[in-house]
Amino acid sequence: xGEIHSIRLRGPWTISSDDCALVFVHPCTWADxxxxxxxxxLTHYRSFGKPTNIESKRLYLSFEGIQTSGKIFLxxxxxxxxxxxxxxxxxxxxxxxxxxxxxxxxxxDQGGLTGxxxxxxxxx
Numbered sequence: 094x095g096e097i098h099s100i101r102l103r104g105p106w107t108i109s110s111d112d113c114a115l116v117f118v119h120p121c122t123w124a125d126x127x128x129x130x131x132x133x134x135l136t137h138y139r140s141f142g143k144p145t146n147i148e149s150k151r152l153y154l155s156f157e158g159i160q161t162s163g164k165i166f167l168x169x170x171x172x173x174x175x176x177x178x179x180x181x182x183x184x185x186x187x188x189x190x191x192x193x194x195x196x197x198x199x200x201x202d203q204g205g206l207t208g209x210x211x212x213x214x215x216x217x
Contacts, residue, residue: 095216099155100144102193102210107138120158120209124202131202137195143187144214151215152187153180158208159197166194178208 104118108126117126123135144152154165158178165173165181168191172181197204 097216098214099211100141100214102139102141102212104139106206108205109136109138119206122160122203122205122207123199126205129202132200132204134196134198135204137197137206139193139210141191141193141212143189143191144212147214149216150184151182152184153182153213153215154193155180155211155213156195156206156208157210158206159195160204160207161199162197163206164196166192166196168192169194180213183212 105116106119108115108117108123108128110128110131115127119137123131128135154167156176156178159176163176164171165176167183167186168188170186195206197206199205
């Protein structure tokens with residue numbers, strides 16, 4: 094694999110439930126973001142632009158930790174279910190403007206995007 098350039102997607106992220114939405118910087122637990130005593134599913138949203146000058150590169154979304162399980166969506170397209178960490182190739186899926194959504198399910202308020210999220214640009 095070639096050289097990797099990472100763009101961290103720290104924030105702002107919107108974390109939303111049926112009745113509330115908060116803006117927060119990740120990584121964090123739900124309790125850190127203000128959803129104390131929450132269990133179930135919350136959706137984490139983040140918009141970002143497509144990098145330029147990447148014609149010969151491969152692009153990946155990288156997740157260092159989702160507590161407990163996540164569904165990953167890019168521009169409303171389901172990319173993965175039951176996801177906890179790892180990389181997903183998105184080379185052919187990025188648009189000039191993108192919306193990344195992660196539906197996180199956890200049995201406690203320690204759920205959330207508990208590790209970093211980044212867009213990785215890989216040579217060749």
